[in-house]
Amino acid sequence: MDQTSLILAIESSCDETSVAVIKNGDIILSNIIATQINSHQRFGGVVPEVASRHHIEQITICIEQALKQAEVRKEDLDAVAVTYGPGLVGALLVGVSAAKAFAFANELPLIPVNHMIGHIYAARFVKPIVFPALALLVSGGHTELVYMPTENEFKIIGETRDDAAGEAYDKVGRVMGLKYPAGKAIDELAHQGEDIFKFPRAMEHEDNFDFSFSGLKSAFINTVHHADQINEELSKKDLAASFQQSVVDVITAKTVRACEQLEIKQLILAGGVAANRGLRDTLDKELGEKFNHLDFVKAPLDLCGDNGAMIGAAGEMLMRHQVFADMTLNADPSLEFDWEPEAIK
Amino acid sequence: MKILAMDTSNVTLSVAVLDSEQLLAMQTTNIKRNHSKQLMPIISQTLAEAGMALNEIDRIVVAKGPGSYTGLRIAVTTAKTLALTLNAELVGVSSLEMLVPNAPQNGLVVPFFDARNGNVFAGIYEKNGEQVVNVLADQHISFEKLLAKINELGRPVYFVSSQFEQFQTMVENTLVVVAEHSGKLNSLPNAHALGILGLQKTELENVYTFVPAYLRVTEAERNWKEKHPNDENKESYVRQIN
Numbered sequence: 001m002d003q004t005s006l007i008l009a010i011e012s013s014c015d016e017t018s019v020a021v022i023k024n025g026d027i028i029l030s031n032i033i034a035t036q037i038n039s040h041q042r043f044g045g046v047v048p049e050v051a052s053r054h055h056i057e058q059i060t061i062c063i064e065q066a067l068k069q070a071e072v073r074k075e076d077l078d079a080v081a082v083t084y085g086p087g088l089v090g091a092l093l094v095g096v097s098a099a100k101a102f103a104f105a106n107e108l109p110l111i112p113v114n115h116m117i118g119h120i121y122a123a124r125f126v127k128p129i130v131f132p133a134l135a136l137l138v139s140g141g142h143t144e145l146v147y148m149p150t151e152n153e154f155k156i157i158g159e160t161r162d163d164a165a166g167e168a169y170d171k172v173g174r175v176m177g178l179k180y181p182a183g184k185a186i187d188e189l190a191h192q193g194e195d196i197f198k199f200p201r202a203m204e205h206e207d208n209f210d211f212s213f214s215g216l217k218s219a220f221i222n223t224v225h226h227a228d229q230i231n232e233e234l235s236k237k238d239l240a241a242s243f244q245q246s247v248v249d250v251i252t253a254k255t256v257r258a259c260e261q262l263e264i265k266q267l268i269l270a271g272g273v274a275a276n277r278g279l280r281d282t283l284d285k286e287l288g289e290k291f292n293h294l295d296f297v298k299a300p301l302d303l304c305g306d307n308g309a310m311i312g313a314a315g316e317m318l319m320r321h322q323v324f325a326d327m328t329l330n331a332d333p334s335l336e337f338d339w340e341p342e343a344i345k
Numbered sequence: 346m347k348i349l350a351m352d353t354s355n356v357t358l359s360v361a362v363l364d365s366e367q368l369l370a371m372q373t374t375n376i377k378r379n380h381s382k383q384l385m386p387i388i389s390q391t392l393a394e395a396g397m398a399l400n401e402i403d404r405i406v407v408a409k410g411p412g413s414y415t416g417l418r419i420a421v422t423t424a425k426t427l428a429l430t431l432n433a434e435l436v437g438v439s440s441l442e443m444l445v446p447n448a449p450q451n452g453l454v455v456p457f458f459d460a461r462n463g464n465v466f467a468g469i470y471e472k473n474g475e476q477v478v479n480v481l482a483d484q485h486i487s488f489e490k491l492l493a494k495i496n497e498l499g500r501p502v503y504f505v506s507s508q509f510e511q512f513q514t515m516v517e518n519t520l521v522v523v524a525e526h527s528g529k530l531n532s533l534p535n536a537h538a539l540g541i542l543g544l545q546k547t548e549l550e551n552v553y554t555f556v557p558a559y560l561r562v563t564e565a566e567r568n569w570k571e572k573h574p575n576d577e578n579k580e581s582y583v584r585q586i587n
């Protein structure tokens with residue numbers, strides 16, 4: 001059967017307005033992304049009300065361009081997929097309102113997409129997801145291990161107890177005087193420095209799959225402040241390398257532990273911080289050494305950040321599982337997968 | 346001309362379908378409920394009651410603000426997207442102006458919404474039958490200053506606001522002109538009036554660039570502008586990377 005499907009996918013959960021047209025779940029016909037980074041750089045972080053206002057400026061432009069670039073008429077579409085959570089409520093509402101209006105006007109089914117499923121499904125653009133699988137989701141708001149026994153089943157088996165990894169990167173970046181968002185700059189500095197500070201690796205050896213980054217953050221800030229007080233100049237490269245090594249070591253240790261205990265065929269790395277070179281390289285090396293039959297799939301670099309394409313990829317899967325919403329769909333800013341650490345036993 | 350008019354700028358949600366000035370169907374709720382959940386279903390029901398298909402609509406009229414930021418986002422995004430995909434005309438009408446037809450008489454009309462801390466969103470309008478002309482632009486203003494401006498005009502005014510009672514003492518103590526007010530009966534917005542005002546407008550909105558009339562910059566932007574008075578490269582705040 002070569003039934004084709006065309007999905008218009010809308011994403012507006014944080015500071016990117018993005019609309020994509022996705023064919024058969026894994027072919028990108030268009031993926032328009034309007035980023036607000038330049039705006040939020042003024043404030044050193046995302047200001048929700050400003051983000052919502054930018055989304056309204058962009059939403060119809062992105063829809064129109066996505067259709068035009070894909071050379072798809074709205075009559076050709078099979079469904080509209082939209083991120084309805086988690087994220088900033090005002091930002092989500094713009095995408096949800098637009099998706100509902102578009103779906104209603106064109107008599108198309110509406111698919112509600114959990115943003116985190118979207119991140120995982122960015123991996124589909126590399127190769128099909130094979131189950132059972134495990135996803136390591138690392139972003140500004142999340143650091144979690146998600147077990148997927150079968151398609152459309154998501155169980156959190158471990159997550160951060162305090163800050164998300166991306167959050168720690170941004171805070172440390174601020175202390176180092178780097179521009180928001182600092183992740184990429186720290187990653188680059190880290191590659192030029194060495195781990196001489198040996199910051200703590202919280203919970204690295206605990207028998208669970210949880211993470212913690214607030215201790216690392218405090219240790220980092222204390223080190224910098226102490227040096228300031230005694231007028232000592234610390235190497236930014238070594239600071240970045242030491243911070244990053246601690247983050248990567250903890251994430252890698254927990255992920256390897258989960259891979260050892262679960263019967264999985266695939267490990268997926270996704271989320272904004274999945275673009276981090278240090279993390280990608282270390283996981284490649286460690287997993288390659290320890291597991292022969294585990295397929296390690298990294299979300300494509302240009303699809304690690306928020307985008308409509310990943311929402312379309314997840315939307316196609318949800319459509320096959322008959323997951324549809326009606327016109328009362330609302331934004332759900334704190335949408336979460338079920339927390340099931342026992343799923344593993 | 347077939348018109349779909351919608352307002353979610355405050356607690357009231359009102360949707361109407363008009364054939365020119367003639368109202369075919371209208372639904373109005375005034376419950377603190379979720380406009381995001383309610384708006385599309387009510388649009389759908391109102392169209393059904395009017396016996397009209399969405400693609401018959403020639404013009405979409407939306408109350409563009411001022412009002413609750415969340416409410417404005419919902420109606421303006423919905424209206425923009427409908428207009429884009431239906432290829433319909435898009436007209437934005439001030440959420441304050443849409444209250445002016447509520448006044449039972451001609452003359453100066455002052456619609457306002459409470460904006461906390463003694464401030465209001467308000468405008469002054471001249472009503473003459475179905476014609477409404479703006480006298481003082483919609484703005485975020487202290488109620489005290491608004492009263493001073495009304496005193497300057499030196500003519501009787503009619504206030505339209507569901508929050509009038511909160512300000513009644515100030516009006517009585519400060520105003521030197523004759524003032525009447527809408528009371529409960531005439532204080533709420535209705536999409537029929539919105540549709541008629543939208544029908545009269547000759548200026549159409551651009552579906553791509555149309556945004557709500559918030560009438561207030563965000564606090565973060567206000568602080569930033571104070572520190573960076575010369576930096577105004579707004580164009581590059583958002584850029585397409587794909």
Ligand SMILES: [Zn+2]
Nearest residue numbers: 139272305306
């Ligand atoms: Zn994200």
